[in-house]
Amino acid sequence: MPDERADRATTLRDRWRDWRNGLSINPAFQRWAARFPLTRPVARRRAQALFDLTAGFVYSQIAYACVTSGLLDALAKRPHSISDLERVVDLDMAGTERLVKAAVALKLAEPAGGDVFALGVEGAALLGAPGVAAMIEHHRLLYADLADPIGLLRRGGGGGALSGYWPYAEGGEGGTSGPYSGLMSASQAMVAAQVLEAYPIRRHQRVMDVGGGDGTFLRAVAGHAPQLALALFDLPPVAERARARFAAEGLALEATGGSFFTDSLPQGADIITLVRILHDHDDDKAMILLRAIRAALEPGRTLLIAEPMAQVSGCERVGDAYFGLYLLAMGSGRPRSVAEIRKMLGVAGFTSSREVRTPLPMIASLIVARA
Numbered sequence: 001m002p003d004e005r006a007d008r009a010t011t012l013r014d015r016w017r018d019w020r021n022g023l024s025i026n027p028a029f030q031r032w033a034a035r036f037p038l039t040r041p042v043a044r045r046r047a048q049a050l051f052d053l054t055a056g057f058v059y060s061q062i063a064y065a066c067v068t069s070g071l072l073d074a075l076a077k078r079p080h081s082i083s084d085l086e087r088v089v090d091l092d093m094a095g096t097e098r099l100v101k102a103a104v105a106l107k108l109a110e111p112a113g114g115d116v117f118a119l120g121v122e123g124a125a126l127l128g129a130p131g132v133a134a135m136i137e138h139h140r141l142l143y144a145d146l147a148d149p150i151g152l153l154r155r156g157g158g159g160g161a162l163s164g165y166w167p168y169a170e171g172g173e174g175g176t177s178g179p180y181s182g183l184m185s186a187s188q189a190m191v192a193a194q195v196l197e198a199y200p201i202r203r204h205q206r207v208m209d210v211g212g213g214d215g216t217f218l219r220a221v222a223g224h225a226p227q228l229a230l231a232l233f234d235l236p237p238v239a240e241r242a243r244a245r246f247a248a249e250g251l252a253l254e255a256t257g258g259s260f261f262t263d264s265l266p267q268g269a270d271i272i273t274l275v276r277i278l279h280d281h282d283d284d285k286a287m288i289l290l291r292a293i294r295a296a297l298e299p300g301r302t303l304l305i306a307e308p309m310a311q312v313s314g315c316e317r318v319g320d321a322y323f324g325l326y327l328l329a330m331g332s333g334r335p336r337s338v339a340e341i342r343k344m345l346g347v348a349g350f351t352s353s354r355e356v357r358t359p360l361p362m363i364a365s366l367i368v369a370r371a
């Protein structure tokens, strides 16, 4: 009986999908829906969404030009005339006007009377969200790799501009960690805010951030719960960066350099945090890492995983579309759903795990597991 019901549900869903797609693909229906008053708003929304899908790369490149030319920073200080802006963006009048009009269309800028322009609402949001401008600049590498998406998929990822930026992604533990550590630090505040809002880290005594970069997450933890002892584990040059940074600021940090694939992790933390780490690694390596963490934790201690996850309701694009292709270009890893990560945690020997809701899951979802 249960099988029959499942079949019936599938059949209904299939029929509904066929009916919906049959209408959507039909130009005569599209014309009718755009004219009929009750369907017109939906038709317009769908047409706009389709256009955005078609034109998304152009919008991203306009944002890139606005950030890298200094246009947004200049408008954030005060409104400017086109002739002022010519000097800022280092373009002739025609180029400046073209860029400013495009920025206005995307609400990055807005008219402020005559030929004067001010920062727009999206421009303000962009500059107000830490790390977004740095991420837009960084996307130059991703978009170079994505110029041939089928080629990238066919070769199984990596081998392009982005994999050079993340030397550890293709097995190298040398390379330059400075640029990626800087980018991670610039975008970390948004992630730390999700974690600290959603999880009561204060109840712990000693936190070890594995893959903790230059320590930006731990600095946020220190600001939030100054009584916690802080430890960090990362590749040797990165751990050294964190150590130097904390020492310069007079903050206590135990930073250990090593590889979580080949070295054992220091013991003694009652919570290990793994922030934007797991999705960087293919399944076999992710399992090695989870097992190493399990071995470093006493029974009953906590692992907290924070990263954007796949198939999160309302944020599907961030997971399998954005991170699916970003990590492919990087050369390792994949976005995973909450269910997939929880299953891996079970296999790695964690006794239980649960999802903890965050205010903005597109920035990070959380899973808390018990050793």
Ligand SMILES: C[S@@+](CC[C@H](N)C(=O)[O-])C[C@H]1O[C@@H](n2cnc3c(N)ncnc32)[C@H](O)[C@@H]1O
Pocket: 168, 177, 184, 185, 188, 191, 210, 211, 212, 213, 214, 216, 217, 233, 234, 235, 238, 258, 259, 260, 261, 274, 275, 276, 277, 280
């Ligand atoms: C995507 S970054 C995230 C950094 C930080 N957790 C954050 O969210 O800002 C990944 C970090 O993992 C570190 N990492 C990569 N491979 C590693 C390895 N085998 N052992 C230790 N750390 C590693 C990198 O050096 C980098 O700092």
